[in-house]
Amino acid sequence: MILRDATSRDAAGVAALERDLFGVDAWPLPVVVGELAGEDREAVVAVEGDTLLGYACTARGGEVVDLLRIAVHPARRREGLASRLLAAVRDRAAEAGAERMLLEVSAANDGARAFYAREGFAEIGRRPRYYKDGTDAAVMQLRLGGRE
Numbered sequence: 001m002i003l004r005d006a007t008s009r010d011a012a013g014v015a016a017l018e019r020d021l022f023g024v025d026a027w028p029l030p031v032v033v034g035e036l037a038g039e040d041r042e043a044v045v046a047v048e049g050d051t052l053l054g055y056a057c058t059a060r061g062g063e064v065v066d067l068l069r070i071a072v073h074p075a076r077r078r079e080g081l082a083s084r085l086l087a088a089v090r091d092r093a094a095e096a097g098a099e100r101m102l103l104e105v106s107a108a109n110d111g112a113r114a115f116y117a118r119e120g121f122a123e124i125g126r127r128p129r130y131y132k133d134g135t136d137a138a139v140m141q142l143r144l145g146g147r148e
């Protein structure tokens with residue numbers, strides 16, 4: 001397994017995982033292409049040969065970096081892949097001078113919320129009915145550069 005920067009050749013694999021994991025909130029292929037290639041975007045993939053195991057995408061805006069997505073193939077969870085993907089995009093954000101990382105996660109997504117909490121994110125707010133299925137989002141924040 002290696003981690004590397006995403007390229008346009010990863011878009012189809014990312015879009016397929018999006019469909020499987022995020023249902024009505026999945027990014028369609030043209031959105032994935034834009035997210036992997038955008039100027040203020042960072043995207044890292046975990047791959048084994050030609051197989052996509054997971055990915056993380058961020059968007060930079062001033063001192064804040066938004067974690068737009070992090071996902072791991074269901075067959076490869078609890079192996080530390082998401083931790084490694086998050087470390088990769090977190091290090092890049094800190095090197096680029098960002099002071100905090102923010103994310104929205106479904107309030108119903110206990111697994112992801114446990115993962116983020118273990119990685120040091122703290123819940124700082126809620127966005128009611130943020131997702132298309134009507135569930136709320138929890139807004140979580142991680143201070144970068146050891147300033148928690």
Ligand SMILES: CC(C)(COP(=O)(O)OP(=O)(O)OC[C@H]1O[C@@H](n2cnc3c(N)ncnc32)[C@H](O)[C@@H]1OP(=O)(O)O)[C@@H](O)C(=O)NCCC(=O)NCCS
Nearest residue numbers: 069070071072077078079080081082083111112114115118
């Ligand atoms: C959330 C997600 C990215 C975690 O990926 P992962 O590769 O399994 O996570 P890791 O193996 O790096 O987990 C590191 C630690 O986080 C915590 N953790 C991860 N998943 C967890 C879960 N489902 N329940 C409770 N704790 C969890 C554990 O402490 C874990 O360490 P441990 O396995 O030694 O107990 C993965 O479950 C996923 O892709 N979910 C679907 C997509 C999603 O909801 N993404 C987030 C919103 S964009």
